[in-house]
């Protein structure tokens with residue numbers, strides 16, 4: 001093959017309308033051509049599959065607190081059992097801390113859900129809300145509500161909850177490899193391989209796709225690396241449904257709500273107007289995809305200027321006439337990634353963070369594009385000389401000029417303008 005060059009689109013192109021995704025004829029080989037239209041079809045199939053294999057719960061219309069807590073899907077657990085199960089919330093059992101709570105490792109007897117001796121029974125993660133009066137009650141209830149009803153391989157499982165005086169706790173399946181945030185940014189963490197990063201992106205996209213595709217759509221609202229958890233095989237699951245919100249219904253185009261989320265991940269139009277749509281999750285997904293590619297945080301206060309915000313920084317490099325994609329890639333990858341796959345992922349990420357929400361793809365389209373990446377195993381950009389070659393100015397093909405598409409992924413040397421050409425056999 002070897003023909004995996006890429007003429008990266010300019011940022012203006014990233015931000016041009018999605019309608020520019022058009023089919024063009026492949027001129028050299030009759031290999032399958034993937035256009036946004038076929039992505040849509042693939043996306044619809046993906047959604048059907050997700051519905052068939054994943055969903056076991058159905059979101060019912062707004063429920064009262066009593067209804068949520070008395071649902072047969074969630075178990076009420078006693079505070080004293082959870083205290084024993086986590087060895088009195090011992091600091092050395094601490095798995096992590098978020099905005100709302102501390103999460104501890106614990107052990108329960110599977111059948112009775114009573115405390116078990118450490119090392120026996122099932123391992124669980126117990127989130128204990130920070131003592132802040134009832135400020136976190138709404139978020140706690142929201143998690144019981146959503147995770148009690150929605151079941152999917154890419155959503156973390158909620159085992160039970162505890163409501164005892166001022167204490168509010170949640171008990172989840174234990175995710176042995178912790179959060180994606182730790183793997184990407186902790187100094188001591190073993191760097192994640194390219195294949196693992198792509199798999200995590202696909203898993204997380206499947207989780208979001210499932211939420212967005214449900215009859216009563218759910219907007220996750222807090223998609224970020226610390227809310228993506230990994231099991232022993234690096235399967236990724238979304239956790240932390242504290243900010244999840246029912247999507248618009250009927251003729252509504254959005255829901256208006258108080259702006260919540262995490263700086264650097266939140267979509268600009270939502271911050272500006274409080275109008276929430278599923279495209280806000282797509283924006284956050286784009287930011288996490290950039291984190292996966294670059295190994296940089298969404299916001300790094302230690303940096304200055306354009307370096308501070310990942311989206312701006314990535315844009316500044318991909319906007320550059322020289323289109324030096326390798327400059328944005330995580331050096332911890334050691335150059336071990338297929339150029340074409342990296343280019344597809346980077347372009348997709350920039351499309352997701354388009355300031356114009358309407359021009360962002362839907363999650364099923366994002367998923368369909370991501371799913372093309374694992375099969376791209378062409379030349380590895382490993383040596384500095386190769387990276388130099390990558391960095392050399394690319395001649396713009398006529399197609400590149402004619403089709404300022406956000407997905408203008410044009411293999412260099414071919415005459416193909418605006419499409420992604422998949423390798424044979426997919």
Ligand SMILES: Nc1ncnc2c1ncn2[C@@H]1O[C@H](COP(=O)(O)OP(=O)(O)O)[C@@H](O)[C@H]1O
Pocket residue numbers: 095096097098099100101102103125127156172173174175176178179226227229239240242
């Ligand atoms: N099920 C789990 N298994 C392992 N670690 C977890 C689990 N749930 C949470 N954690 C760890 O705790 C951190 C905070 O959890 P999270 O649910 O996001 O809390 P918050 O609602 O306060 O943001 C996560 O980033 C992760 O490191």
Ligand SMILES: [Mg+2]
Pocket residue numbers: 098099226227240
């Ligand atoms: Mg969190």
